[in-house]
Amino acid sequence: MFRNYLKIGWRNLLKNKAYTLINIGGLALGMAVTLVIGLWVEDELTYNDHFENRSKIAQMFQSQTFNSQTGTGPAMPRPLEKALREGYADNFKYLMMSSWNFPQYLKYGEISISRTGSFMQREAPDLLELEILRGEKDGVREINSIMLAESSAEALFGKEDPIGKVVEVNNEFDMMVTAVYKDIPTNNAFDDLEFILPWDKYLAESEWVREAEDNWGNNSFQMFVQIAENTTMEKVTSTIRNVKKDLNEDTAEFNPQLMLLPMKDWHLRSNFENGKQSGGRIQYVWLFGIIGAFVLLLACINFMNLSTARSEKRAKEVGIRKSIGSQRNQLINQFLSESFLVVVFAFFVALIIVLISLNGFNDLAKKEIVFPWTSPFFWAISVVFILFTSLLSGSYPALYLSSFKPVEVLKGTFKAGRYSSLPRKILVVLQFTVSVAFIIGTVIVMQQINHAKNRPVGYDKEGLIQIPAMSEDFSGKFELMRDEFIGSNAAIEVSGSSSPTTNIWSNRSGYNWEGKPEGFQEDFAWTEVTPEYASSLNLRIVEGRDFSREFASDSNAVLINETAKKYMGVSNPIGMLLKDDDEEDPAPPMKIIGVVQDIIAQSPYEPVKQALYVFDSEENSNFYNLRLNPKQSVSQNLAIIERVFKEHFPDLPFQYDFVDQEYAVKFASEERVGRLAAIFTALAILISCLGLFGLTSFVAEQRTKEIGVRKVLGASAFNVWNMLSKDFLRLVTISCFIAIPISYYVMNGWLQDYPYRVIISWWSFALAMLGAMLITIITVSFQAIRAANANPIKSLRTE
Template sequence: MISNYFRITWRNLSRNKGFAVINILGLAIGMAVVILIGLWITDETSYNKSLKNYDRIVQVMHNWNNAAYHKISTETVMPIPAALELRSKYAAHFKHVALNRNSGPHVLAYGDKKINQDGLYGEPELMDILSPDIVSGTLHGLNDPSSVMLSRSVAQALFGAADPINKVLRIDNKNSVKVTGVFEDFPGNTNFSNVKFVLPWSYLIADQAWIKNSYDAWNNNSFFIYAELADHAILATVAGAVRDLLKGKPDRHDDPEIVLQPMSKWHLYGEFTNGKNTGGAIRYVWIFGTIGLFVLLLACINFMNLNTARSQKRAREVGIRKAIGSEKHQLIFQFLGEAMIIAGMALLLAMALAAFSLPWFNALAEKEIRFPWNSGTLWAEVISLTLLTGLLAGSYPAFYLSSFNTLKVLKGTFKTGRTPVFSRKALVVLQFTVSVVLIIGTIIIFKQIQHARNRPLGYDRNGLINIAMTTPELQQHYDALRNDLINSGGALNMAEASNPATELYAHLTGYDWPGKPADLRPTFATSWVSHDFGKTVDWRFTAGRDFSRAFATDTFGMILNESAVAFMGLEHPVGSTIKFDDNNYQVIGVIKNVIMESPFAHPAPAIFMMDYGNLSQITVRINPLIGTPEALAKIETVLKKYAPTAPFKFSFADLEYARKFSSEDRISKLSAFFALFAIFISCLGIFGLATFTAEQRVKEIGIRKVLGASVVSVWALLTKEFLLLTAISFSVAMPVAWYFMHNWLQQYDYRIGLSVWIFVITALVTLVVTLGTVSFQAIRAALINPVNSLRAE
């Protein structure tokens, strides 16, 4: 029986090669899209699962009353004393608790080899929590305060094949540390994929004096706390026990509440709204999963439409089979079997397409997905996909074709009737509805990104570069370094700060000002800068002045942004006195809001002060009068003069700012990718139906031409029905797209409105694409010589 199905299927495919190509190619593209989306979803949902203690690890966070925006905000950073209290007062609930902090780039040097890498500072228990695979040495290497633990890739870069254990490295050309352990690099789909080394917490304390002062500062939210729950602890119980840990602590009057975020939710459920976990990247898993199913459905619709449209050509076959004794269920199995065979052929092509496009898809999605050819799960899933596709695509044609009346078919009085025609039209409308929704969604995402990109930043990021001060030589020669950079001709200006121009590292409480309610303890984004920072980044002042060496009192001066002034309610901010850290500061200037954090959010209230002992970043305005490569070469020469062993590593402010759009950019590109395939599959189906329609009406067209019909009138006759179906699909798609995209935009404070022109342009593009697809066959049919089409008459 099965061999019979193969013979019949092959016979039909070989007799109708054009429709065979359309069917198999459409199904293959739909299945390839599903395979790629499935691999992407698997990667997303397996985030961090490679870590051994995945189901017991939590990040300690906290909610606080953000009076600036009248809402509850959620912070991932914590004060140091919270970790100490978790270890002592709540020891029964936790197996391990560890403070850690991103180290930023450091220069690791061994002999003549030097590399610049990112890593972590961590307490010894951090390695117990993360439990990476140890290549050599010990997991507990951080117990030694002068140690370092390296990833395998860094160890190989520095030592080659030699054993790195107990080898001594130089960090930033100022401290020596001993390699006590080498761990396997963390996989790409973990939160620690960029961690290439780990330094002991004691190293951070010795290196940065302000850390010691933070051990009793409950208002300094600058540190991360990871913890591993005790073996038999229940997360909900532990969360309830530690919820009020921060309440009543010194300088904490913002109604804080501890939140324990399990590692299983770090990646996909990272968003909080008003103190509640409201989702995050999980929405894109659902969106793209749904899109994948719809793209596959579009391909199946093509199969249904083309097979029901050609039903009259197979009616006699059905009639004969019934006449010689075939039962209806046998015919159903036959047609479903044919669909399964075609789906199997499509699967082979789909696997090839998916494997071929995976490198490009990885680049688009910024992933490191590999095709798991040896995975039994993969093959079980693709076989299930084939069966699902065959059933979905073949079910309607199978039940429809098997229902033909034997007597009518053999007498030649059989007609297909209105039902299948209506069904085909409904399916075409569904196809283009899905495609139009995807197109509208892609345009709106793109417009939202452009809207945020074109937002006024409050400074000029063009020609601005940032250099992390990884060695003490750069920190000790500020004035000489600045003068040499400007005199070299490579830089217009240079300044230093505690953070790059595109980031804010510190959010502090403890500010007091006249008129502040006694129970209000807001958090302000805080940045320490040198005298020349404002001139270098080109701040826009609305009142007052910049820091100046002409005023010695500027050591206790402050510059506020507009958000800070508005929050404090200062009618005349310049000259106002603000108390911080037991010192009185005078406001000397007010600047326009500078976008240093999320470009989609309202600017946080920010305060800028001078402190040359708390600066770690160099900001340089390169000279626009010479080429960028030449300017960078001059800057490198000057830096090498003061720090000859440090690699010249820099970042452009405009590129760093562009990275803030990476998530939205990926979503936009992936949406466009899937929308393109949805449109292609839909057009493939339209092309097939247009071809069939032209074949069915070839004699009608010949008679019309004999009676004087023009090519244009014949073209209009064959295209108007498809244009009408496209118009109907757009009227259905528009409210659906508006609903979903309106809800998507609500996650952004700074967002676009849904303009009518977006929908109008999409409608025009859809109509043009449909017209172009149908017109090829319509014009071809209209140009046929009526002598040839009527010869049989």
């Protein structure tokens, strides 16, 4: 029986080729979009699935409150490790301190490369479940050992066995390779861990790290844990929540609260608001999941509309079948079989579309998604997907067509009825409501991105590059390198800084000043800079003066930004002293000599943070900031700078970043969302237009004789076009008025996550409405004009 249904369905598809192409094309596009989004969502949800013990692994976070504002982050103090190991060891299987992931220079023989890695404690290989390819798993037990990722080992040693070889790190110390581990997969929080150095080496080489052993206020480290088998994340968090607060009075005023952030939340739920989790990328997962569902719904609506529009053509078939004994359930099965056949064809076309577009999608979404050919789960889901889509798209036409009464059909008295087109109109309204909502959402996302992009940065980022200078080789050589770079005519100004221009690496508190409110809890962004910093960035001094090497007193001078002036509540800060409130070992007071313009160093969607720019008296900058010579080409400047760099640092690879490109990275996530949303919106509109095109063709075909009579009686082509177009324009207008309030509510809620946000303007809705009208007119006009220009003699002939 089913075979017979498929055979009849196949004949019907061949008989109505245009209808079949529109149906299969629309469904294929909808299914392709849904499949691609499904693969993206699966990739997001399986982030960190590489770890078998991911349900037990967590990162330590802490919340601190400054002036009623609670901030949460992963920065930890060193004393916490000792406190947890001594008093709470039963709660953990592994506890590991780690530095932040920084690029380091690795050298073997004549080969020098830059790779990112961390200093970690001995628990690292077990906690990170490293797959050891060569050497020992306990590869960082010795102070002079190093573990390399497979790609790093290949870059340094080629096909040589790296075990036992000596690698020079940052031209500072020699480390022996004790293990090579398999590269951690890309869909993973540790995918850029390209080497691991021993924590003991970190202590031995860095005095400030050793001094932080008993300093609860120095939150400069990370801590990862794997909890014990007999407990839960919630229990451990409850147990350790107040450890820092209880053990250190100096930080108790900030009400530090510890918590474990489970590995499953690192990627999707890592945002916090006032100490509480407030989502994260999970919002994008929901967003694209909803988009995928609606795009598929649009494609299914096309099928329903076209099937019911052809109802009169199938009426006699239904009448004859019923008159010779067919039951309604048999007719329903027949039409569902046809739906199933169309969906199967559409699915295979969708697979082809996905395979063709997957590389481009990966580039756009910054993913490495591979089509899951060998996954039984994927194919099982695909079967369910096909069946679900077949039912969704075919159920209404099957129920509608099988309800015809055979007597009326065969006597020729069957009429579709006054309200028979109402369901189709409702479906068209639903289609365009979704499409218009997509248009409005995409426009507002792009507005928000451009709003942040057009925000004044505070400095001139064009023609500015930064060179990392974190090796000991750079120590004490700033003035020499500055003279060399400027003397080569490749740069017109050079400065040094402890943080990159586009980020803040350090925050400080514990300062007093005249007029400071009682109980005020200060928190400043801290950057050490050389005197040329403002001039190299073209950073404007709005009050006072800049640093100067001519004034010896400037070694204890400080610049503040405009936000810091407001934050401190002072009208004339020039000459004021910032005093260290550490009574036991206070640092010399710093004199405010100037106020600089605010610069965006963190998120462009957030307010600028109050900042201190401190004189770098030791010239141990982590970055060189070079203002390129505008009179020469960029490539010419870079070639000269590289030559000068290699003359002084022949063993280090030459690296640099354009500051404008680094700043652009801050918009990458939102821009990817915007571009993907725009593409999916365009496909949703295309699918809706396919359905509208098919529906218009059937309406024109049904009214062929009416159009012929009207033309004979003197109707113009415009009159006929207007007659066929106005009904669809009316439906689209209704869609717009439904979509506008829904879109406003959803997008206004989305914008609340951004302190610096665009105000939704009326023209966003007007533009979407106008676009929907224009698209409808273009889509309908082809068939309408074709029908209007048809010869009325041919349409009125009865033979």
